[in-house]
Amino acid sequence: METKHRNLYKLDELSDYKVASNYSDVRGWKIVDADNRTIGKIDNLWVNKDMERVVYLDVKVDKALIEDSRNEVHDVIANENNRELVYKDGDIHIIIPIGSVSINKDTKIVMANNIGYNTFRNTNRYNSVDNFDREYERRVMKSYYPENDPDSVYYSDDDGFYNRREFDNK
Numbered sequence: 001m002e003t004k005h006r007n008l009y010k011l012d013e014l015s016d017y018k019v020a021s022n023y024s025d026v027r028g029w030k031i032v033d034a035d036n037r038t039i040g041k042i043d044n045l046w047v048n049k050d051m052e053r054v055v056y057l058d059v060k061v062d063k064a065l066i067e068d069s070r071n072e073v074h075d076v077i078a079n080e081n082n083r084e085l086v087y088k089d090g091d092i093h094i095i096i097p098i099g100s101v102s103i104n105k106d107t108k109i110v111m112a113n114n115i116g117y118n119t120f121r122n123t124n125r126y127n128s129v130d131n132f133d134r135e136y137e138r139r140v141m142k143s144y145y146p147e148n149d150p151d152s153v154y155y156s157d158d159d160g161f162y163n164r165r166e167f168d169n170k
Contacts, residue, residue: 011045056095091125097166
């Protein structure tokens with residue numbers, strides 16, 4: 001994402017922002033699909049700075065889900081401490097719209113309401129070191145909600161794109 005057009009930031013980047021007291025800070029919590037299969041852990045929250053709210057969960061994908069992605073061919077290498085295999089390109093993160101999940105404060109588990117394991121397995125991943133662009137957001141939204149048209153004129157501007165039920169965190 002070009003800096004001049006950037007409106008999404010990781011919460012960790014915004015020292016003057018924090019999770020509102022009436023919401024749970026879900027960073028570090030496990031996230032599961034609609035059938036309770038592990039997707040990964042929530043690594044960060046993506047904030048739309050103009051709207052002053054969280055729009056995406058940044059999920060570090062579980063190794064099992066990556067290994068189940070048989071339709072993709074990747075070269076793997078050991079990371080610097082030689083304990084964990086990561087993709088050479090570092091694409092082990094996905095984004096999930098905040099309105100697509102339910103949060104259980106008691107169990108500290110986040111559930112993707114209507115998104116199944118295979119959908120997550122086939123969703124494009126990204127490298128958390130890099131910022132993603134609107135094209136990546138569109139591809140992800142299309143994989144999660146193929147019945148919606150994320151390329152429609154209504155969703156083309158920043159405000160319109162995030163004014164959808166998938167981003168409603170209420």
